[in-house]
Amino acid sequence: MLHRRLAAISAFTIAAWSFAPFVDAAGPPARKPLNAVERADLLSLLKAVDLAQETDVLSDAGVSWDSYSLKSAGEISYVPFTLGLSGLPDGFKSAAMYVRAVSRHDGIRSADERSAMRERLVRGDPPPPRSETVWVGPGEMPVGGPASSSARRSTQAPVESSTLLTLQQRQYEKQKAAEEEARKKAESKRRDPFLFPFEEYYFFELKSARTGEPRIVERALGLPPGDYDVYVGLLDRARVKTSRPVVIKHTLTVPDFWNDRLALSGLLLVNGVHVLKMPLAGQQQAEHPYTLGLTEMTPMLTRSFTPADPLSVVFQICNYGAPDSDLMVEYNFYRVENATRTLFNRTEPQRYTDVDLPPAGGW
Numbered sequence: 001m002l003h004r005r006l007a008a009i010s011a012f013t014i015a016a017w018s019f020a021p022f023v024d025a026a027g028p029p030a031r032k033p034l035n036a037v038e039r040a041d042l043l044s045l046l047k048a049v050d051l052a053q054e055t056d057v058l059s060d061a062g063v064s065w066d067s068y069s070l071k072s073a074g075e076i077s078y079v080p081f082t083l084g085l086s087g088l089p090d091g092f093k094s095a096a097m098y099v100r101a102v103s104r105h106d107g108i109r110s111a112d113e114r115s116a117m118r119e120r121l122v123r124g125d126p127p128p129p130r131s132e133t134v135w136v137g138p139g140e141m142p143v144g145g146p147a148s149s150s151a152r153r154s155t156q157a158p159v160e161s162s163t164l165l166t167l168q169q170r171q172y173e174k175q176k177a178a179e180e181e182a183r184k185k186a187e188s189k190r191r192d193p194f195l196f197p198f199e200e201y202y203f204f205e206l207k208s209a210r211t212g213e214p215r216i217v218e219r220a221l222g223l224p225p226g227d228y229d230v231y232v233g234l235l236d237r238a239r240v241k242t243s244r245p246v247v248i249k250h251t252l253t254v255p256d257f258w259n260d261r262l263a264l265s266g267l268l269l270v271n272g273v274h275v276l277k278m279p280l281a282g283q284q285q286a287e288h289p290y291t292l293g294l295t296e297m298t299p300m301l302t303r304s305f306t307p308a309d310p311l312s313v314v315f316q317i318c319n320y321g322a323p324d325s326d327l328m329v330e331y332n333f334y335r336v337e338n339a340t341r342t343l344f345n346r347t348e349p350q351r352y353t354d355v356d357l358p359p360a361g362g363w
Contacts (some may be wrong), residue, residue, distance in 0.1 A: 031127045032114065038096075039121050041240065042201055045098040045233040046118050048245035051232060052148035053109075058249055063088015063234070065250040066299075069255040072320050079221040079254065080289035083232065083298060084207065086214045088246070089259060092204045094237040099219065101198035104227035104251070111319070116192075117199045127282055130200070130286055198230075203237075204287070220289035225256035257318045265316035271298040272312060327352040 034042070035309075052058055064084035072078040079084040087093075103110040122129065129176060197217065200222050234246040259264055274296040280288055290297045297314055305311060320327050329352065 031130065032123075034127055038203065039124075041096045041235055042098060043118070044122055044240070045096060045201070045235050046115060046121075048235075048247050049098060049100055049231045049233045052233075052249065053100075053229075056091055056249075059244075059246040061234075061246040061248065063232070063246065063248045065230075065248070066269050067221075067250075067252065069254050070265045070316050075224055075258045076222045077225070077254045077257065079223060079252070081219060081221065082301075083219075084214050084301075084327055085216060085234075088206075088215070088234070089236075090208075091238075093235045095202075095206055095217075096235040096237050097202045097204070097217070097219075098233040099198070099200050099202075099221065100196050100233075101223055101228045101252075102230060102231070103219060107227075109229050112194055113196045113197060114194060115193050117201065120195055127201075131281075134262075139181040142156075154344045197228070202286070216301070218289050219286065221252075222251075223254045224259070225254050228252045228254065231274060259319065261319060263318045265318065268297065268314040269300040269303070270312045270314050271300055273297055273314065327356075342348045 027069050064086075065081060066084070067079050067081035100115070102113060119125075156224075200219070200221075202219065206217070208215075212239045225236065228251070230250045230252050232248050232250075236243050249345065254264065256263075257265070268290075270290075275295045276291070276296050279285075279293050280291055285291070288296075290299055317329075330349045331347040332343060334341045335344045336342075
C-alpha cells in the first residue's frame, strides 16, 4: 500500500526473466581458506543461531528485513533480501554474517535439520563455493507498460534504459549452452532432507550511510517452494569479547511457481533499471543480488511517494505458456481507505508477443 496518493501513474517495467545459475568453464571460483579467527567467529554465530532456534529468544536490535521471490532454475526460487541495520551501533563496521533457513511444515519448524556448515568448520575443511543462487546469468527481459508512451522524461527514462538493456542482453546467446548445462545440474541435485535447505556466511565491512539514508546489506537466498524460518546472525568482529551476536528471524513463504497456473512474482519497487557493460562476478555478484546479468536494479528503501515521483515496478510473469501465446497486461490501481478498496486509475492493455517474450523453456 502506498502511503501517499499518486496524482499520476508514471513508470513501470515488466519483466519475465528466465533465471539460470551462471557458470564459466571452470565453474564458480573457490573461496580463500578461513583462518582460525574467522572459523571462531563463524562457530560463535552458529552457536548463537542454534540458541535462538531452540528458545525463540531473539535480539531486539532494530534490524529490518525486506525480500522478494523470483522464479529460477531447478525449482529453486531466487530470493534477494535487504537488511536495514539502522538499529546497530555506528561503531559496528567489521561484520560477520551467517544466514540459515529452517523448513516449516504445517506451521511447525523442523527440528530434524542440521548444519553442514558446522561439520566443515569443525573438521577444518576448505569452505564450499559460494551458493549458486547468486550466480545468475543474463536472461531475456521484455519491457514496456504504461510508461512506454509517456512524454515525461522522468517516466520515459527507466523504459528507455530497460529497452537498451534488453537489446544488450539478447547478445548473450553464446552463453545459452552453459546456462542450460547449469540448469540440468541444478535439476539433478537432490537435497538432503536432514540438512538446512540454505546456509551461507559472509564477511564484510559496513560503510557509513549518507545523511538521511539507512545502512543496509543485501544478499540472496535460494530455496524451493515452502515455508521457512530464516535466521540471520550478525557479529561485530571488532568487539567479539565485549558484545554478543545479534540474531533475528523472519518467517518466509516461497511460492510454488512450478505449475501450470499463471502467476506473478513479488513486486519490486525500484528507483530505476540500468545497463552494465558486463555481468558481475564472484564476490561482487554476491554483494549485489539485485543485479542480474546486465540488469542493475536499485530497490527503493521507502514506500512513500510524492505526486511527482515516478513509480517503477519490476516483476516476473510466470507460466504464461510461450511460445505462440500472446500476453495481455493491464494495470488497475486501487486506493485502500478504512478497509475499503476503491479503483482510482487503470491503463490501456499492453500486448506482448513472441517478439517480446523469452523463448519457451519450461517457465
